[in-house]
Amino acid sequence: MLIGKVVGSVVSTDKDAKLIGHKFMIVETIADTWCAKRIVAVDDVGAGIGEKVLVSLGSAARFTCDGENDASPIDAAIVGIIDNDSVIPDFDK
Amino acid sequence: MLIGKVVGSVVSTDKDAKLIGHKFMIVETIADTWCAKRIVAVDDVGAGIGEKVLVSLGSAARFTCDGENDASPIDAAIVGIIDNDSVIPDFDK
Amino acid sequence: MLIGKVVGSVVSTDKDAKLIGHKFMIVETIADTWCAKRIVAVDDVGAGIGEKVLVSLGSAARFTCDGENDASPIDAAIVGIIDNDSVIPDFDK
Amino acid sequence: MLIGKVVGSVVSTDKDAKLIGHKFMIVETIADTWCAKRIVAVDDVGAGIGEKVLVSLGSAARFTCDGENDASPIDAAIVGIIDNDSVIPDFDK
Amino acid sequence: MLIGKVVGSVVSTDKDAKLIGHKFMIVETIADTWCAKRIVAVDDVGAGIGEKVLVSLGSAARFTCDGENDASPIDAAIVGIIDNDSVIPDFDK
Incomplete structure (x- = not known):
């Protein structure tokens, strides 16, 4: 799993039928846990x-x-919201 | 999912039988949502x-x-066309 | 899918039984459609x-x-040979 | 598989039901065996x-x-703990 | 598939039961065929x-x-040992 921060969302009206009802969040990678800077996740x-x-x-x-x-x-x-008191290397102090 | 912009397409006459009927679009990655600059997607x-x-x-x-x-x-x-009024970080103003 | 150009092949005599009969082509990525410069594909x-x-x-x-x-x-x-008259960004003129 | 070193963990109270009971460890990549610096692994x-x-x-x-x-x-x-006497290139002396 | 050279191995005594009997080889990528420098492969x-x-x-x-x-x-x-006389771009002369 990567660690990220939710920074926004995108809306898609014309989409695959199986995606109806899903929210598409833009997640920004934290602590170099993925090779791209952002990703869209349901x-x-x-x-x-x-x-x-x-x-x-x-x-x-x-x-x-x-x-x-x-x-x-x-x-x-x-798949999970990280508890506020979790300390993440290179991100939290 | 990655966010991209459709910039072109490629045509392949000699291809796997299961690909007949598909369109191959060249999509350019937006907002650093993938580790490569472009991808071909049906x-x-x-x-x-x-x-x-x-x-x-x-x-x-x-x-x-x-x-x-x-x-x-x-x-x-x-899998979806992004609505025109969706704001994408590092891309839209 | 990535776009590439076939630049060579490798031969492997000692290989997994299920790979017998396959040709292993070295494909060089075109137009930044993958995060590595080359790949071996059947x-x-x-x-x-x-x-x-x-x-x-x-x-x-x-x-x-x-x-x-x-x-x-x-x-x-x-999975497909790209037609000669397809124009690929950053590669063809 | 990548080689890494366990450097911490994160706690997630609100998570997918199927993840209950799992520990989420932050693993730091060793010897350039992955394209990102860290990953979260159960x-x-x-x-x-x-x-x-x-x-x-x-x-x-x-x-x-x-x-x-x-x-x-x-x-x-x-999936495995590496024995202490295993020598890893670019990491161990 | 990526092309690599076997440069070592790691030993793991405490591991998932399904991994017992496997050898873990450290493979170094050749000719830019993968986005990381090394990988561990059975x-x-x-x-x-x-x-x-x-x-x-x-x-x-x-x-x-x-x-x-x-x-x-x-x-x-x-999945295969490359024959000695195979020529690999950017690696062999």
């Missing part, structure tokens, strides 16, 4: 802007919500 | 040149079109 | 040295040849 | 802070613990 | 230190040895 745990989150990539993203997403074309999902 | 939502899109990578690309692509050798698919 | 469409091709990565590579490769340990496959 | 072998470990990425992470994790949204898992 | 073809090999990444690694590894948490496997 959010099924209710993360808000500014929160630090764990994002699972690849096929793992389809194993979220107890199997409910198993046939959706998603490749990144927010 | 398009099943009807995105046009210049539009901003969401692209799913890896096995997720085969879960598009309600399962119709599940046996195709594709590793990237345009 | 070729089932008959691409020759110097041709521009589409390469599918990951599990997609096993969905080539109408399912014939579905149990082979391959992670990259040439 | 730990089912009991690795401690400071230990050198092998981390499996992608769908492989769900094949840990004899199949017990096969429906969890995890994309990285510590 | 070896089921009997490659020795100094040999040039083909490595399959991701789920492909579990399709080695005629299906015997299909439930192991491995994400990289040496």
Whole structure:
């Protein structure tokens, strides 16, 4: 999983039918935990802007919500909100 | 998902049989959401040149079109067209 | 998919049994469509040295040849030869 | 697999139900064995802070613990603790 | 597949049960065929230190040895030894 911070979201009206109902959050990578600076991830745990989150990539993203997403074309999902008192190297003091 | 802009397309006459009928769009990455500058993605939502899109990578690309692509050798698919009024960090003002 | 140019091939006599009969082409990435400069891909469409091709990565590579490769340990496959008159950004004029 | 060193952990109270009970370790890449500097991996072998470990990425992470994790949204898992006397290039002397 | 050279190995006594019996080789990438400098791959073809090999990444690694590894948490496997007379760009003369 990568560690990131939710910085925004994008809206897509014309999209694959299996994506209806999903929120697309823009997540900014923290502490060099991914090779790109940002990623778009669906959010099924209710993360808000500014929160630090764990994002699972690849096929793992389809194993979220107890199997409910198993046939959706998603490749990144927010799977947890990081507790405020967790210390992250190179990011928190 | 990565965020990109459709900048062109390529045509392949000699190709795997399961790819017949697909359009291959060249998508340019926006806002550092992927580690390469461009990618070729199949398009099943009807995105046009210049539009901003969401692209799913890896096995997720085969879960598009309600399962119709599940046996195709594709590793990237345009899964949504981003609404014009969505604001993307480091790209839109 | 990435766009590449076939620049050579490698021969492997001692290899996994499921790879017997495959050709291993060295493909050089074009137009920044992948994060590495080259990749080795199996070729089932008959691409020759110097041709521009589409390469599918990951599990997609096993969905080539109408399912014939579905149990082979391959992670990259040439899935199409790009037509000569296709224009590729940052590569063709 | 990548080689890394366990440098910390993160706690997530609000998370996907299938992740309950997992520990999320922050692993720092050693010897340029991955393209990002750090990654968060679940730990089912009991690795401690400071230990050198092998981390499996992608769908492989769900094949840990004899199949017990096969429906969890995890994309990285510590699969082995590296013995102290193993010599790692560019890291150990 | 990436092209690499076997430069060493690591030993892990405490590891996932499904990894018992595997050898973990450190492979150094050749000719810019991967985005990281090294990777740890299981070896089921009997490659020795100094040999040039083909490595399959991701789920492909579990399709080695005629299906015997299909439930192991491995994400990289040496699938072939490259013949000595194969010429590799940017590496061999």
